[in-house]
Amino acid sequence: MSLQPSMPKSWRVDTKPHKFCPGCGHGLVLKALGQAIDELGIQDRVVFGCDIGCSLLAWDFFNVDALQTHHGRTHPVMTGIKRANPDLICIGYMGDGGGYAIGSQHLVNAAARNERITAILVNNAQYGMTGGQMAPTTLPGMKTETTPYGRDVDLTGYPCQGPEMVAAITREGAYVARATVLKPVLLKNYIKKAIKNQMDGNGYSFVECLSTCPTNWRTNNVETISFIENDMAKYYHVGEIKVPDTKEPLMVKTSTKSSTGGIE
Numbered sequence: 001m002s003l004q005p006s007m008p009k010s011w012r013v014d015t016k017p018h019k020f021c022p023g024c025g026h027g028l029v030l031k032a033l034g035q036a037i038d039e040l041g042i043q044d045r046v047v048f049g050c051d052i053g054c055s056l057l058a059w060d061f062f063n064v065d066a067l068q069t070h071h072g073r074t075h076p077v078m079t080g081i082k083r084a085n086p087d088l089i090c091i092g093y094m095g096d097g098g099g100y101a102i103g104s105q106h107l108v109n110a111a112a113r114n115e116r117i118t119a120i121l122v123n124n125a126q127y128g129m130t131g132g133q134m135a136p137t138t139l140p141g142m143k144t145e146t147t148p149y150g151r152d153v154d155l156t157g158y159p160c161q162g163p164e165m166v167a168a169i170t171r172e173g174a175y176v177a178r179a180t181v182l183k184p185v186l187l188k189n190y191i192k193k194a195i196k197n198q199m200d201g202n203g204y205s206f207v208e209c210l211s212t213c214p215t216n217w218r219t220n221n222v223e224t225i226s227f228i229e230n231d232m233a234k235y236y237h238v239g240e241i242k243v244p245d246t247k248e249p250l251m252v253k254t255s256t257k258s259s260t261g262g263i264e
Ligand code: SF4
Pocket: 019, 020, 021, 022, 023, 024, 025, 026, 054, 124, 128, 129, 212, 213, 214, 215, 216
């Protein structure tokens, strides 16, 4: 099916069947990414790397060069492509499991080396595709398949504050932000800034996106929005955390205290 002239070029609205669950936030993040690519006019230069997990379904939605990486290995794959051909715009897309658990070593080292790539990480507080197990981002007290009585921080530690960690270990030139699917314009602007930062040759760019997973959260529409708005956003602060022209992070959360009790 050909796209109508008015349709965005880089992302496909004709993908059928839609593979994400109803109410999933991935579609909003991907739409924002497509808008950012179009507005920057870089469709022909983009290489899009998808991690394993629900994030892998993303490649169905783009008319750009895309490839699938092994679980957690999106950062080194994007790094290799970028180093081999610096003119390409390398964008990695991953979930919180792929980025903060199995791929954490790659994320940390790519950030510390200030690789000129852009990473977009979807944080929905658990492992989505495998059925809702605890992830590094699971909130204290939050019930998952592997924490049926709620995440116990004495046993499993506190949730990973990914952007704050990245802001702390990157040099000047990095761009770091946390967005939410509840604010799609802000989400698109942060992603666009992150890509532009790569185009300008400044350094590593990282945007974490708070996102919904009603299937594994077992929430209805109202509960889904409430959880991301009232539980996740309290623990994970939305905003820009590091911009290229500052040497120090704009805000780094060091407190390990959280008032959230998670989702019942
Ligand atoms: S399992 Fe969760 S993250 Fe995966 S597609 Fe369904 S709603 Fe989205």
